[in-house]
Amino acid sequence: MERVVVIGAGFAGLSTARHLAGHPVQVTLVDHHNFHTFQPLLYQVATAGLEPADVAYPVRTIFGREPTITFRHGRALSVDLAARTVALADGAALEYDRLVVATGATTGFFAVPGAPRHALPLYTLADARRLRNHVLACLEAADARPEDFDGGAPTFVVVGGGATGVEMAGALVELLDVSVRRDRLRIDPDRTRVVLLEAGDRLLAGFEEDSSRYAAQTLRDRGVDVRLRTPVAEVTAEGARLADGTWLRAAAVVWAGGVTVDGTLAASLPTPRGRGGRVTLEPDLSLAGHPEVFVVGDAGAVPRGPGAPEACPQVAQVAMQSGKHAARQILRRQAGEPTTAFAYHDKGLMATIGRHAAVAQLRRGPVLRGTLGWLAWLGLHLVYLIGFRNRLVVLVNWWWRYLDWPSGPRLIVADVEADR
Amino acid sequence: MERVVVIGAGFAGLSTARHLAGHPVQVTLVDHHNFHTFQPLLYQVATAGLEPADVAYPVRTIFGREPTITFRHGRALSVDLAARTVALADGAALEYDRLVVATGATTGFFAVPGAPRHALPLYTLADARRLRNHVLACLEAADARPEDFDGGAPTFVVVGGGATGVEMAGALVELLDVSVRRDRLRIDPDRTRVVLLEAGDRLLAGFEEDSSRYAAQTLRDRGVDVRLRTPVAEVTAEGARLADGTWLRAAAVVWAGGVTVDGTLAASLPTPRGRGGRVTLEPDLSLAGHPEVFVVGDAGAVPRGPGAPEACPQVAQVAMQSGKHAARQILRRQAGEPTTAFAYHDKGLMATIGRHAAVAQLRRGPVLRGTLGWLAWLGLHLVYLIGFRNRLVVLVNWWWRYLDWPSGPRLIVADVEADR
Numbered sequence: 001m002e003r004v005v006v007i008g009a010g011f012a013g014l015s016t017a018r019h020l021a022g023h024p025v026q027v028t029l030v031d032h033h034n035f036h037t038f039q040p041l042l043y044q045v046a047t048a049g050l051e052p053a054d055v056a057y058p059v060r061t062i063f064g065r066e067p068t069i070t071f072r073h074g075r076a077l078s079v080d081l082a083a084r085t086v087a088l089a090d091g092a093a094l095e096y097d098r099l100v101v102a103t104g105a106t107t108g109f110f111a112v113p114g115a116p117r118h119a120l121p122l123y124t125l126a127d128a129r130r131l132r133n134h135v136l137a138c139l140e141a142a143d144a145r146p147e148d149f150d151g152g153a154p155t156f157v158v159v160g161g162g163a164t165g166v167e168m169a170g171a172l173v174e175l176l177d178v179s180v181r182r183d184r185l186r187i188d189p190d191r192t193r194v195v196l197l198e199a200g201d202r203l204l205a206g207f208e209e210d211s212s213r214y215a216a217q218t219l220r221d222r223g224v225d226v227r228l229r230t231p232v233a234e235v236t237a238e239g240a241r242l243a244d245g246t247w248l249r250a251a252a253v254v255w256a257g258g259v260t261v262d263g264t265l266a267a268s269l270p271t272p273r274g275r276g277g278r279v280t281l282e283p284d285l286s287l288a289g290h291p292e293v294f295v296v297g298d299a300g301a302v303p304r305g306p307g308a309p310e311a312c313p314q315v316a317q318v319a320m321q322s323g324k325h326a327a328r329q330i331l332r333r334q335a336g337e338p339t340t341a342f343a344y345h346d347k348g349l350m351a352t353i354g355r356h357a358a359v360a361q362l363r364r365g366p367v368l369r370g371t372l373g374w375l376a377w378l379g380l381h382l383v384y385l386i387g388f389r390n391r392l393v394v395l396v397n398w399w400w401r402y403l404d405w406p407s408g409p410r411l412i413v414a415d416v417e418a419d420r
Numbered sequence: 421m422e423r424v425v426v427i428g429a430g431f432a433g434l435s436t437a438r439h440l441a442g443h444p445v446q447v448t449l450v451d452h453h454n455f456h457t458f459q460p461l462l463y464q465v466a467t468a469g470l471e472p473a474d475v476a477y478p479v480r481t482i483f484g485r486e487p488t489i490t491f492r493h494g495r496a497l498s499v500d501l502a503a504r505t506v507a508l509a510d511g512a513a514l515e516y517d518r519l520v521v522a523t524g525a526t527t528g529f530f531a532v533p534g535a536p537r538h539a540l541p542l543y544t545l546a547d548a549r550r551l552r553n554h555v556l557a558c559l560e561a562a563d564a565r566p567e568d569f570d571g572g573a574p575t576f577v578v579v580g581g582g583a584t585g586v587e588m589a590g591a592l593v594e595l596l597d598v599s600v601r602r603d604r605l606r607i608d609p610d611r612t613r614v615v616l617l618e619a620g621d622r623l624l625a626g627f628e629e630d631s632s633r634y635a636a637q638t639l640r641d642r643g644v645d646v647r648l649r650t651p652v653a654e655v656t657a658e659g660a661r662l663a664d665g666t667w668l669r670a671a672a673v674v675w676a677g678g679v680t681v682d683g684t685l686a687a688s689l690p691t692p693r694g695r696g697g698r699v700t701l702e703p704d705l706s707l708a709g710h711p712e713v714f715v716v717g718d719a720g721a722v723p724r725g726p727g728a729p730e731a732c733p734q735v736a737q738v739a740m741q742s743g744k745h746a747a748r749q750i751l752r753r754q755a756g757e758p759t760t761a762f763a764y765h766d767k768g769l770m771a772t773i774g775r776h777a778a779v780a781q782l783r784r785g786p787v788l789r790g791t792l793g794w795l796a797w798l799g800l801h802l803v804y805l806i807g808f809r810n811r812l813v814v815l816v817n818w819w820w821r822y823l824d825w826p827s828g829p830r831l832i833v834a835d836v837e838a839d840r
Binding site: 074 | 490510
C-alpha cells in the first residue's frame with residue numbers, strides 16, 4: 001500500500017487524514033503533541049473561561065477506529081525530498097510515497113524589538129496557559145500589593161486588532177469584571193485598563209467596515225481603550241512603547257500581531273515563498289517539481305482558485321478545505337487521474353467580542369451582530385469542536401460562565417505550581 | 421473584630437474557614453495556590469482519567485459570598501508567635517489575634533537514596549500532572565521506539581501499598597489496557613508491567629486483613645505484580661534497587677511511600693513534634709503555651725480523644741473534623757467559654773482498586789467490596805467534591821471512562837508542551 005506521511009495534526013493535517021481514512025493508503029500522522037488544539041477557542045483558555053483540556057483532543061482517540069491511520073508522536077525536523085524521508089527529532093526517519101506538509105505557522109513578531117522576549121503570544125495551547133497564569137497571577141498580586149502597580153492597578157495591552165486581539169480584549173474585560181464582582185479581588189475596576197492597539201485604521205480588517213465599527217464601539221462601551229493607527233515600536237518587561245514615543249506601562253503585553261511560516265519545517269523546503277513566508281504552491285496544492293508533496297493550511301500560500309491571484313487567508317476554513325483537497329488529489333493520482341485545481345469556498349467570517357456580542361458575516365444571508373451573531377458563533381464553534389464529550393464539557397462551562405450561575409466562573413491557576 | 425489567619429486551603433483550612441463564616445471574626449485564608457486540591461482523586465489525574473481542573477477548585481469561588489472571609493494569595497514562610505504575625509514570601513506580614521496552621525504534610529522519602537531526585541511523588545496537583553505527562557510520554561516512546569525499553573516495553577514501579585499506591589497501581593493497569601485496546605499503541609501488554617512494592621506484610625495496612633487480601637488478589641488478577649515485604653533500597657534514573665539486591669529496571673518509579681511534616685512551616689514552630697514530624701498538640705488542638713494558635717489536619721499529631729494515646733491518621737476526615745473543631749474553639753474563646761477536647765469520629769475507610777472494585781469499610785454496616793464498594797466510593801467522593809459544576813464534569817468524565825463510551829478516555833498530555 002502507498003505510504004502517506006502527514007506532518008501536523010492541526011485543522012489541515014486532521015482534515016487530510018480524515019479524508020484518506022477507509023481508502024487503500026497507509027497514513028502516518030506525525031505531531032509533537034499527542035493532541036489536536038482547537039485554536040479558535042484559545043483566548044477562552046487564556047482568560048480562564050475554559051480549561052486546556054476543553055480545547056485539546058487526543059489524536060489517538062480521533063483515529064482509534066481507523067486501522068489505516070497511525071499516529072506517530074514526534075517532532076518532524078526536516079524533509080529529504082530526494083530520498084523521500086522525514087527526519088524526526090528522536091532520530092527516526094519516516095519513508096513516504098506521498099507527503100502532506102501541514103505544519104502551520106508560528107507567532108510573527110515582525111522585528112519589533114523586545115516582542116519575542118517580553119510579549120505573550122496566543123497561538124499554541126502552551127501560550128494560552130502561560131498567558132492565563134500570568135494574567136491571574138497579576139490580578140492576585142494587585143489584590144495583595146496594589147502599590148506594586150502604576151496607579152494601583154494593572155494595565156493589560158493587547159497588540160493586534162484582528163479576530164484574536166478583539167476576542168482577547170473582550171474576554172479580558174469580562175475576566176476583570178468577574179474578578180472584582182464575584183471573586184472580590186481588591187482591584188479598582190476604574191484603574192485597571194485593557195488597551196487594544198491596532199496599527200491599521202480599523203479592527204477586524206477582513207470584515208465589512210460596519211462590522212469593524214461595531215467591534216470598536218462594543219469594546220469601547222465595555223471599557224476597552226481601543227487605539228487605531230497605533231503601531232508598537234518596542235516591548236519591554238515593563239510595557240510597550242508606541243511608534244509616537246508614548247510609553248504604556250503594562251502588567252502584560254499580549255501579542256496577537258500575526259503569524260509567520262518562517263522558522264517552521266515548511267520554511268526549510270527548497271521552494272519559493274511568498275508573503276508571511278508561506279510556501280508557493282501549484283494550483284493543485286503540490287510543490288513545483290514534486291507532485292508527490294502537498295502543502296496545506298497556514299504553511300502554504302493556498303491559491304484562492306483559478307484566476308484569483310491572491311492567496312487565501314490563514315484561517316481554519318482554508319486549512320480544512322485544503323487538507324481535504326490534498327487527500328482527494330492523492331487518491332486521484334493513485335487512480336491514475338489528473339489532479340484538479342483547488343478552489344476556496346468562503347463560508348464567511350466570525351469573531352466574538354464577548355458575552356452576547358459577536359459579528360457573523362456569512363457568505364449567504366445577512367451580517368449578524370450582537371446576541372444573534374453571538375449565538376451563531378457559539379453554535380458553529382460547538383459543531384466544529386471535536387468529540388461529543390468535549391462539546392458537552394465546553395457547554396457546561398459556557399453555561400456557567402454566560403448564564404451567570406451562582407458558583408461563578410473558575411479562576412483556577414492550577415498550572416501555577418512553581419514556588420513563588 | 422478579632423482577626424483570624426488560617427494558613428492553608430486544604431481540607432483542614434477550608435473546614436476552619438467554613439465554620440467561621442457568618443460569625444463576627446475577620447478571617448484571612450492564606451495559600452500559595454489560589455485553588456483547593458481534592459487530593460483523594462489525584463491518582464485519577466495522574467492516570468489521565470480526570471483533568472487537573474476537575475480536582476481543583478478556586479478558593480475565591482468557594483468564599484465569594486462570605487464577606488468576612490478574605491483570600492490572600494501568597495506563601496507563608498514563618499510565624500512569629502511573640503509578635504503574632506505571619507511572614508509571607510512577598511514581604512508582607514499578616515497580623516493575627518488567632519492563628520490556625522493547616523499547612524499539611526509533604527512527601528516523605530524516608531532517606532531512601534535517590535528517591536527525592538528520581539522517584540515521582542503523588543501528593544500535589546503538580547505531582548499528578550508531572551506523573552501523568554511522564555507516563556503518557558513513556559507509552560508514546562514505547563510505541564515509537566520499543567527498542568529503547570528493556571524487554572521492548574516499559575515497567576512502572578509503584579512504591580508503597582497504602583491507599584494511594586493501591587489506587588495508583590490499579591489505575592495504571594487500566595490506563596495500559598485502554599492505551600493498547602483503544603488507542604492502538606503498539607506496546608506488548610504482556611511485557612508492560614506494573615509492580616507494586618510494599619515493605620510491610622500486607623496492603624492497606626489500616627484496613628481489616630480480609631480487605632488487604634481482597635486488594636492484593638484483585639490487583640494480581642488485573643495483572644499487577646504485587647510484592648509484599650519488599651522494601652526499596654535505592655532509586656535511580658533507571659529504576660529501583662530492592663533491599664535484597666534485586667534490580668528493577670523501570671520507566672517510572674511512582675512514590676506513594678508516605679508523608680512527613682518535616683520541612684513545612686508547621687515544623688518551624690518551636691514545639692515538640694512526634695511521629696512523621698507532626699506537631700504535638702493540647703487536647704483542644706492548640707499549641708502548648710499558645711492558646712491562640714491551633715494546628716489542624718496532617719500537620720498536627722491530632723489526638724484521637726480523651727484516653728486514646730495514639731494520634732489520628734493523616735486522612736481527609738481528620739483534617740475536616742479538626743478544622744471544624746478549631747473554628748468552634750475560636751468562637752468559644754471569643755464567647756468567654758472554656759475550650760473542649762477534640763474527639764475523632766471515625767466514619768470508616770475506603771480505597772478503590774479500579775473499575776468496579778473498591779473496599780469500603782464503614783464504621784457502621786458491613787464491609788463492602790467489589791462493585792458495591794466501588795459505588796459507595798464513587799458516591800462519597802462525588803458528595804465531597806467541591807462545587808456542583810465540578811461534580812458534573814467529573815461525572816461526565818467517569819461516565820465515559822467507566823461505561824466505556826465509544827470515544828474512549830482522554831489521553832491528553834496537553835501539558836507536555838516543551839520541545840522534545
